Amino acid sequence: MWRLLLLLAAPWGPGTLAGSPPGPAARSLRGSWRLASGNGSVVLSGAVPGCVHTALLRQGLIQDPYYRSNDLAYKWISLDNWTYSRTFKAFDARKWQKVNLVFEGIDTVAQILVNNVTVGRTDNMFNRYSFDITSVIKEDSFIEVRFLSAISYAAQRSRSHRAYRVPPQCPPPVQKGECHVNFIRKEQCSFSWDWGPSFPTQGIWKDVRIEAYNICHLIYFTLTPIYVKSAQQWSLEIESVFDVVSSKPVVGLVTVNIPKLQIQQTYTTELHPGEDRIVLLVNISKSATVQKWWPNGHGNQTGYDMTTTFIMEAGYKIEKFSKAYFRTVELVEEPIPGSPGLSFYFRINGHPIFIKGSNWIPADSFQDRVSSDVLKIILQSTVDANMNALRVWGGGVYEQDEFYDICDELGIMIWQDFMFACALYPTDQNFLKSVRAEITHQVKRLKSHPSIILWSGNNENEAAIAGNWFFIPHAEMKVYFKDYVTLYVKNIQEIVLAEDKSRPYITSSPTNGMESVKEGWISQNPYDTHYGDTHFYDYLSDCWDWTVYPKTRFASEYGFQSWPSFSTLEKVSSTEDWSFTSNFSFHRQHHASGNDQMLHQAGLHFKLPQNTDPLQLFKDTIYLTQVMQAQCIKAETEFYRRSQSEIINGEGHTMGALYWQLNDIWQAPSWASLEYGGKWKMLHYFAQRFFAPLLPVGHEDKGVLFIYGVSDLHSDSELTLKVSLYQWDSTAPVCTLAKEGVIVKAGSAAPIYKEPVNDLLKRCGNCTRQSCVVTFYFVGKGELYSPSNYHFLSSLKDAVGLEKAQLSVSTSLSAVGKWGWGWRPQLRYLLLFNISLVWQLNLESEKLDSF
Ligand code: BMA
Numbered sequence: 001m002w003r004l005l006l007l008l009a010a011p012w013g014p015g016t017l018a019g020s021p022p023g024p025a026a027r028s029l030r031g032s033w034r035l036a037s038g039n040g041s042v043v044l045s046g047a048v049p050g051c052v053h054t055a056l057l058r059q060g061l062i063q064d065p066y067y068r069s070n071d072l073a074y075k076w077i078s079l080d081n082w083t084y085s086r087t088f089k090a091f092d093a094r095k096w097q098k099v100n101l102v103f104e105g106i107d108t109v110a111q112i113l114v115n116n117v118t119v120g121r122t123d124n125m126f127n128r129y130s131f132d133i134t135s136v137i138k139e140d141s142f143i144e145v146r147f148l149s150a151i152s153y154a155a156q157r158s159r160s161h162r163a164y165r166v167p168p169q170c171p172p173p174v175q176k177g178e179c180h181v182n183f184i185r186k187e188q189c190s191f192s193w194d195w196g197p198s199f200p201t202q203g204i205w206k207d208v209r210i211e212a213y214n215i216c217h218l219i220y221f222t223l224t225p226i227y228v229k230s231a232q233q234w235s236l237e238i239e240s241v242f243d244v245v246s247s248k249p250v251v252g253l254v255t256v257n258i259p260k261l262q263i264q265q266t267y268t269t270e271l272h273p274g275e276d277r278i279v280l281l282v283n284i285s286k287s288a289t290v291q292k293w294w295p296n297g298h299g300n301q302t303g304y305d306m307t308t309t310f311i312m313e314a315g316y317k318i319e320k321f322s323k324a325y326f327r328t329v330e331l332v333e334e335p336i337p338g339s340p341g342l343s344f345y346f347r348i349n350g351h352p353i354f355i356k357g358s359n360w361i362p363a364d365s366f367q368d369r370v371s372s373d374v375l376k377i378i379l380q381s382t383v384d385a386n387m388n389a390l391r392v393w394g395g396g397v398y399e400q401d402e403f404y405d406i407c408d409e410l411g412i413m414i415w416q417d418f419m420f421a422c423a424l425y426p427t428d429q430n431f432l433k434s435v436r437a438e439i440t441h442q443v444k445r446l447k448s449h450p451s452i453i454l455w456s457g458n459n460e461n462e463a464a465i466a467g468n469w470f471f472i473p474h475a476e477m478k479v480y481f482k483d484y485v486t487l488y489v490k491n492i493q494e495i496v497l498a499e500d501k502s503r504p505y506i507t508s509s510p511t512n513g514m515e516s517v518k519e520g521w522i523s524q525n526p527y528d529t530h531y532g533d534t535h536f537y538d539y540l541s542d543c544w545d546w547t548v549y550p551k552t553r554f555a556s557e558y559g560f561q562s563w564p565s566f567s568t569l570e571k572v573s574s575t576e577d578w579s580f581t582s583n584f585s586f587h588r589q590h591h592a593s594g595n596d597q598m599l600h601q602a603g604l605h606f607k608l609p610q611n612t613d614p615l616q617l618f619k620d621t622i623y624l625t626q627v628m629q630a631q632c633i634k635a636e637t638e639f640y641r642r643s644q645s646e647i648i649n650g651e652g653h654t655m656g657a658l659y660w661q662l663n664d665i666w667q668a669p670s671w672a673s674l675e676y677g678g679k680w681k682m683l684h685y686f687a688q689r690f691f692a693p694l695l696p697v698g699h700e701d702k703g704v705l706f707i708y709g710v711s712d713l714h715s716d717s718e719l720t721l722k723v724s725l726y727q728w729d730s731t732a733p734v735c736t737l738a739k740e741g742v743i744v745k746a747g748s749a750a751p752i753y754k755e756p757v758n759d760l761l762k763r764c765g766n767c768t769r770q771s772c773v774v775t776f777y778f779v780g781k782g783e784l785y786s787p788s789n790y791h792f793l794s795s796l797k798d799a800v801g802l803e804k805a806q807l808s809v810s811t812s813l814s815a816v817g818k819w820g821w822g823w824r825p826q827l828r829y830l831l832l833f834n835i836s837l838v839w840q841l842n843l844e845s846e847k848l849d850s851f
Helices: 002-012 052-058 075-079 150-160 372-384 401-410 429-446 461-466 474-499 514-518 566-570 583-588 594-605 614-642 682-690 757-763 823-835 838-842
Strands: 025-028 031-036 043-048 083-089 098-103 110-114 117-122 129-132 140-147 191-193 196-198 208-213 216-228 233-244 250-258 263-271 274-283 304-312 316-324 329-332 345-348 351-353 355-360 389-392 413-417 452-456 534-536 555-558 656-659 694-701 704-711 717-727 733-744 748-756 772-780 789-792
Touching: 043 052, 052 075, 075 150, 098 110, 098 117, 110 129, 117 129, 150 191, 208 216, 216 304, 216 316, 216 429, 233 250, 233 304, 250 274, 263 274, 263 304, 329 452, 345 452, 355 413, 372 401, 389 656, 401 413, 429 474, 461 474, 555 614, 566 614, 594 614, 614 656, 614 682, 614 694, 614 704, 694 717, 694 772, 694 789, 704 717, 704 733, 704 757, 704 772, 717 748, 733 748, 733 772, 748 757
Parallel strands: 355 389, 355 656, 389 413, 413 452, 534 555, 555 656
Antiparallel strands: 025 208, 031 043, 031 083, 083 140, 098 129, 098 208, 110 117, 110 140, 191 196, 216 233, 233 274, 250 263, 250 304, 304 316, 329 345, 345 351, 694 704, 704 748, 717 733, 717 772, 772 789
């Protein structure tokens, strides 16, 4: 009988078969809604998906919320309770067994009414909500979404949590934010962060639609590749979750087609009333060559087009088009000879990989402005800078589907935090119920992406308890330990393990991994260099001095601030703001003493700007903070990269460097290497070089210059190392030494050159530490080469002979890039040409007289 149905299916196309009940119908509710403030005094039209702030902006009712201190001026928006409403024509409800109102994302606390009947309530921005409206829908229907201010809700929840406090109460005053964000399941940084403003948005931030169906409806469809090592065989697990509305079991056929792997398999299946799922295991024939998905720099990101067709009883047909990817991931925590503790590194497709990249924060305070183009520009910039990974940090949002699609395509591995950061959290039943739904939904939504290599419970909450950040009296600590385990182990971990066995889960970042588990999930010192990952910040020590950095297993956060360029700031400021000590400059700085720290750090090695023209002084200062940041993070990252293969005093085997942070949420000083809008700071240009697959890295230890060969390549390289000394006032080297036949092993870092600096200077005649700089690079056969790198022999403020560079940059729009930002390749080429010289630090010296 089922075979017959299969034959009948073709002529009528997707959806239904002749004489059978209609397939599912969907009506989008995207578009323009009526938006009203709490007392009705402000009424406007608001786009969905969208939020109140962007609606007001589009209607010209407010200025750019990022302009000057508008974040403070517009606090009233988030304190009000807004209502979205609209009418819509529905389907003939009698034709359908079930009609649902589906919100892919709603921000955040709302009561939903359809035809004046409350059909549901929401309290979690990260959940997907589906409300049964079968009995209330009419042909002409009216929907209302009545929001409650997230600020009021969070305060209310905190007040009603009487048994004990759940800190922190409020962010530090310098952040000018809102309180109790840990009581609401909403983007945690929307109440302010140390790099971002407080804009607690309200709105329908993702798709909303009506879905009507009979018999059954597909809710989730996920793919998981499985590799059985002993059999050397791939299989693909296909999981489909259905809402079955038929009162009896529903039988059907599922056909899976992957043409390039010669797969066409049909399975019989049976679904039971209620929520039910089908799990199929498709074995890939050993004779088919499976091309794996590799991270950027390690191979291709092959994906296979695949069609899955469900033909259910009564001719109900559902077709799913997807891409199947094949890759394995292991987080390796095992003893290392000569070192106490355990390793912490990722093996992708059985291959150990050094993780290079940065930390991702939300690209805008208003998610509806994070367009496809915004994502593409930022993500392309990561691979352009030789990164292979990003950590989606736990104080933001689980990113939109397209973010992960692009990462899949570009080979960007994702360390995915769950959205909990820098706080303790309640664990009452309502909160846990909401979190459980959130985690289940997000894991199901995201688990098919090969780019995601790790789930991580939270950002810094293990450290917050271990280090008692919130000054909790010792005697009261027990309850917080218990809450921590309840949330991240008994709930989140349990769900992750049930939903997704294909990738590792760690409870926190930083954590000691298995050692934290052993110590009851909270280590005495989650920053232990012998275990897990670390976060490291030190703004006062000299950042050029590598001995200040932790020789960690994995550096998942580290960084220094800088100011975004004047052209970026100009858009949100006015003339009186353009000084380092203006109210504006204090207002945009959300990290206590941040501006002083930048000047302190810059002052260690550079002459601080002294131009008498105030505007030029401001521009020079901005510029110098970027030079300082780039140089500091270069020093730190190179330290981590060169520490990958060695153990010194029991420490080392560093296998990851993710600096804080990649992108910006607005135009302000921060740790980012990309400005709001996507412009590269100097750090990003540096990153392209310090993350190069093949790199010579220099450092000095007790007066001896060492050069390490660092390689992320899959095969050993035979190279010539060229070491030159240049005087600051000349582009011709004083002397060059070529060391031939240097072997740099695949995936390793090892010293390949060693010479006391005094000997080097003597050998080179006219050089002193102040007058010369060392540069070095690799050349090999064919295309094989590294960028040139350098080592400073003195502070730049003591350098003798530095001259104005007199360089100019011209741009052209002629080269159109993959996604249309045509000016970039050429501009980058020119800039790279310039910064390939050590004299890059003098690039703008005509503007920076005191440099
Ligand atoms: C880390 C992050 C963020 C923060 C950054 C800079 O600890 O997790 O919370 O923005 O430091 O302070």
